Amino acid sequence: MSNTESVYSSDLAGVVVGETAISDVQGEAGVLSYRGIDINDLVDASFLHVAWLVVFGEWPTGREQSAIKSFMCRHATLTDREQDLLKQVNRELHPMLMLQGMVPLLELPTEATLGRGLDAEQGLCIAAKISSLIAAHYRLGQNKSILEPTPGKLRHENFLTMFHGRAPSREQVRMLDAAQILQMEHSFNAGTFAGRVCASTLAPIQSSISASIGTLFGQLHGGADQAALEMAMAIGSPDKADAYVKDCLANKVKIMGMGHREYRTVDPRAKILKPMAVELCQDEESKNLLATLVAVEEACQREFGAKGKEIWANVEFYKGAVFHSLGIPTHYFTAMFAQARVYGYIAHFLEFRPQNKLIRPRALYNGTPPQSDKSAA
Structure with missing residues (x-):
C-alpha cells in the first residue's frame, strides 16, 4: 500500500488499533462499563473486588477475595532495599517521576501463588507497592518515618493511615474507594496505549507499567x-x-x-x-x-x-x-490516579500478551526528497 493510500491521523483519532473486553467507553451516550457492568453499579462495591474484575474479567470467589486482600497487604510492605532506594530519591522530585523510576526497581515475586500466572502476580505486586511508594515518598518529604500497612485493614484505610500517620474516617475511606474505582480503567487512553506499545516488544510488565505512568503524567492526560x-x-x-x-x-x-x-x-x-x-x-x-x-x-x-x-x-x-x-497535596493527585489506573494497565498487559504483535506504525515522510549520487553531484 502506498503512502497516499494509507490512513493518516496524527493523533490516531478514529483509528481502531485493537480489541478489548476490559472496558467500554460509549462517548456519545456518556456511558462507561467495566467488563460489561455499568460504572454506576460498581462505584459502591469493594475496591479490590472491582480491581479483580477488571484484571481477570470475573468477580472473585470467597476464597479469592480473602487471597487478594492478603496478597495486596503482604506485598504493600516495602523491603529494606526498596526503602533504601526511595530514600536516595530527591525529596522534591514529583511523585509521578518517582513512580516511573521506582517501578522497574521493585522486588517482584518469582513464583505464582494466586493461580493466575506470574505476570498477573507481578503486576498486582507493583499495584500494592505503588500505594506504599506514594505514602513513603510523601512522609520522607515531611521528614517523617515510613509506615507499614496493617494486616486486616481495608486497602485505602491502610493507604491514608500510611500517608497521614492517623486513621481515616469510614466516610473518607468510602469516598477514596469510589474515586479510585471511577478512574481504574478507561479503554485505550494514552497511558494504556503506551503500555501496550511497550508490551508489544515483549518487555516485562514493570517496563510496560512504567511507560504508562510516564504517559499519564502529562497535563493533557492524568495531570x-x-x-x-x-x-x-x-x-x-x-x-x-x-x-x-x-x-x-x-x-x-x-x-x-x-x-x-x-x-x-x-x-x-x-x-x-x-x-x-x-x-x-x-x-x-x-x-x-x-x-x-x-x-x-x-x-x-x-x-x-x-x-x-x-x-x-x-x-x-x-x-x-x-x-x-482527604488531605492530599495537589502534586500527588496524578500519582493517586496512577494508584488506581495501574489495575487497568495490568489488565491490558494480560489481555494483549497472549496474542502479542509488535506495534510498528508507518510514518508519512515529508522531508527532502531522496537524491541520487549523480544529481547530488
Missing part, C-alpha cells in the same frame, strides 16, 4: 486533576470565575478539566464524583474551591452555549476537590 484544582486556587473565589473563563477563551488558553476527548455529553464519572465532592468538601477552604470549580464549569457552559456548543467537566475537574478534602 489535568492537579492543574484544575490549582486553577481554582489561583482564581480564588467563585465571583472571579466568569472573568477568568472569558479571559482564557479570548486568549485561547485551555481550561484544564473541561471537556473530554471521548465524551460528547456528561462524563459519567464526573456525574458520580461531583455530588460526592459536595458531600465531602465541608471545611471552608474546600467549600470555596469546590464552589469556584462549579462557577468555572457554569461560566464555560454559558460561553460555549452562546456559540451553540456544549461542554462539560470531566472526572479530573472534581476529583481534585475530593483529594484535597
